[in-house]
């Protein structure tokens with residue numbers, strides 16, 4: 024039995040881990056590296072194993088940093104089965120088509136640039152929309168939380184609710200080879216307990232080996248209620264000053280959670296009923312529709328709202344903005360609007376246009392509600408940059424900046440430690456975290472051997 028690491032090693036993106044047991048190869052996630060240009064280039068590197076030899080991929084959830092290299096895996100010869108939950112399958116479809124479309128656009132942009140310099144090739148896309156479509160043929164059985172799936176003799180997988188985004192799971196693997204047994208638990212991304220839409224992560228089973236994320240391994244989140252207060256204050260204050268509120272938003276989960284809270288705010292009289300909210304992200308709109316199709320994943324109180332026929336995401340002044348022309352029209356709104364657009368880390372997408380038009384205005388407010396990786400535009404603004412470059416233009420930062428971290432979809436240090444303790448494991452591999460964070464987290468783990476694997480490193484189990 025062997026465990027090797029092929030992404031999100033001493034880094035937050037590119038999750039990809041390989042289990043070899045009883046002559047089979049099972050991949051847990053196949054995510055994209057994101058954040059900086061150097062990281063983006065790593066995506067095109069060889070995987071460190073032959074995709075044609077992989078029998079199965081177990082996908083923990085549909086975030087791009089966990090599923091984003093699947094089309095590349097298929098393009099390079101993978102012919103096995105991809106197993107995930109029904110909700111993750113629908114979300115992954117959305118996420119991968121969007122990613123493939125972006126890859127194609129960026130490749131076209133590069134080749135136009137290369138042509139201007141007299142070069143014939145700017146390099147093709149990492150994968151195309153066609154590759155993404157091919158990938159969907161590999162999606163096989165749907166995993167149901169808590170129900171074991173036989174992958175092969177000596178290899179059984181159980182998906183456990185991780186409470187991170189819709190359909191997200193930890194994966195518990197029971198391995199057997201030549202009479203030896205070993206259980207390996209992959210945390211996937213773990214959710215932050217007590218949020219309104221999803222259930223809390225389930226109590227993990229006792230496991231011999233644990234591979235766990237450490238995104239917030241060195242931080243405690245602010246509690247949720249003051250974060251909701253801060254959101255309402257940011258909106259109310261910005262409207263008083265006459266400006267707009269821009270919220271760079273992750274399309275999955277965060278966008279729906281914010282809609283949920285804005286609706287609650289209006290219903291409780293804490294926000295004005297005349298609030299105009301623009302969800303300026305075709306992907307977030309589609310994701311909201313997928314959410315509406317999977318109430319089985321919900322926390323009981325929200326599931327109840329649905330049963331009563333009430334939509335937890337609907338508010339009176341909500342506008343879904345799919346068309347580019349409508350998105351551009353938002354640039355002329357001077358105040359009184361909440362604009363939610365992707366990408367969450369401002370590395371791409373429509374939010375950059377809204378930042379360009381609002382960041383320099385002292386009546387505007389920018390609200391960050393998610394993780395901002397090193398090297399991203401979001402991180403520069405969060406870190407207090409006086410000016411930033413957007414589309415080649417220097418834009419001074421005069422808007423009021425809020426960083427509200429209580430909405431995190433990730434468990435914080437205390438939650439991660441509590442989760443780990445329940446696994447009673449004696450061997451822990453830390454992944455999916457920045458190295459300094461990981462070290463701080465490792466120092467707090469007791470009674471377990473801790474490894475922080477490097478890319479390509481392999482371990483006998």
Ligand SMILES: [Zn+2]
Nearest residue numbers: 084086187212
């Ligand atoms: Zn995630």
